[in-house]
Amino acid sequence: MNVKEIMDTEFIAVSANMTIIEASIKMEAHKRFTTPVLDNRKRLIGWITSLDVTRGFRENHKIVSDIMHSKNDIVHVYENEPARIAVLAASKHKVVSIPVLDSEDKVVGEVRTFDIVETLSKLYEIKVYKIFEAVVNELKGVTWEELMEASAIITRRETGKPVTAKEYEQRIKKSTFGEAIWATGGLEKFFVGFIAIGELVIARKVAKARK
Amino acid sequence: MNVKEIMDTEFIAVSANMTIIEASIKMEAHKRFTTPVLDNRKRLIGWITSLDVTRGFRENHKIVSDIMHSKNDIVHVYENEPARIAVLAASKHKVVSIPVLDSEDKVVGEVRTFDIVETLSKLYEIKVYKIFEAVVNELKGVTWEELMEASAIITRRETGKPVTAKEYEQRIKKSTFGEAIWATGGLEKFFVGFIAIGELVIARKVAKARK
Structure with missing residues (x-):
């Protein structure tokens, strides 16, 4: 089983120059605590969480790039890697979601921890x-x-x-x-x-x- | 294995009359997307997520009770229930964390989805x-x-x-x-x-x- 088979292809994304107000509305509407930040070719450039947004509001930041983590600072996996790589990464880094990239670094999905729980618990x-x-x-x-x-x-x-x-x-x-x-x-x-x-x-x- | 054995006893909590600014600082400091809202006897009365906080900031709310979900609207489990109850609840309701109560409805821990992933993946x-x-x-x-x-x-x-x-x-x-x-x-x-x-x-x- 590959990452591709357990990933969620219905994910949201924001751009670096989007306002954090817009980003927060999008995240709330889709109930996402995290979202990838993409460039105009859908490649992963960063990541924000709703906690970055709350800090952003308090500290009066304006746009996503002011609060985002860069790609190098976040866990990501590739769609053709074994699913257990994503499982181990979620467990080790204690994250709720991991972006999934194709060979061109475009984001094609997300592995979310409760999807992993669902997959693993089916066995149980x-x-x-x-x-x-x-x-x-x-x-x-x-x-x-x-x-x-x-x-x-x-x-x-x-x-x-x-x-x-x-x-x-x-x-x-x-x-x-x-x-x-x-x-x-x-x-x-x-x-x-x-x-x-x-x-x-x-x-x-x-x-x-x-x- | 009971819920007690997979729960995280290091959790944060807020009170209903705390300001959402204070709550957001606490959640960011502990990297928690969710937190239980407790009364002064540590009993569960509600729940907030960081998405409730971002909405609260945008809509100019002031205190936790303005934005919280009531106890009846959230999933919770009891410490002596079988662990699989928490696993199934996390999978079914797609939540990142579930409060764990003792027989007096006091919050004694939280089951977090990545803790479940860790427990399940140990088997794998x-x-x-x-x-x-x-x-x-x-x-x-x-x-x-x-x-x-x-x-x-x-x-x-x-x-x-x-x-x-x-x-x-x-x-x-x-x-x-x-x-x-x-x-x-x-x-x-x-x-x-x-x-x-x-x-x-x-x-x-x-x-x-x-x-």
Whole structure:
């Protein structure tokens, strides 16, 4: 997945000689805390935030160039870079939005942190039973009931608490991958439990085949 | 994981009768686009953003209560709710920050979207070989070399491209879980490939035990 696929192409922009009054009206109308400053060929030359604007009003500045940060002082990414570059940049620099450039330094979009949250949380929101369904389809010769039975056995062994195959099935129909990771104590532990289930179910499949 | 564990306890706050000039200075100093408005018992009564402040300056308002949104109009979460509630709220309402309340409606922190990105991206940034290490530790009787060999076989089968066990090992030492999910085409497909590797390595382990 590239930056291009997670960027928002509906962004606003201002020019360096626009008044800060005009810029503030535009930012408020579109509910943007930040906006790129572009030259007349749509290339990125700077960046302003609504906090630069409030300071500008207090200190009686008039135009965008009086308050803007130059291009060199801000984070930006290119549309064909891997999406994780934008994710890491947002996390490291703690910014709400990152301008996305094409190969000619023209601004073609913005990656906004809540878009990243949406993309990342989709992963978390996958229901665990979807993963188990994919596994049953892959493991020819293993039924859904056998997988649930093995899962209940491993879960009982690891938690020390009674759980039936039916109860386990109900649980994974409700819980998401994100919840499962948090519940098991991290991704590695989730995989360890998962492979333990896999080992049991495969061992049973092999034993059945030998009969 | 609860909201409490991902919230930022270093937040700023303003009062309803503070001037918007004072509020803007505080927000700029702490680089905050938003701030909760608290009563004298630290309970949440409203919320302002830096865009409310720019509008306030233009329209000649004087104090915070002139420009604030009331508590009922903003998203908020409670510290003991699951963290995913805050993640979903940030994604759904496209906000940069969500106030966190205790059981008495006092503000005890804020969940900021880039904190969520940091938390979620940590999952992505786990190297794939860490997961394989956990699996080898769980699968007693299977060596690291056998796991790499099985992985290379499955990868060759699925991609049709030659890859040796050594090359596969190099690949997973470099790549992260996030990259692996994107490369395989989604979480379910990742698990299908993963279980195929598991099945092969377990079948070989069983075959070895029978000799």
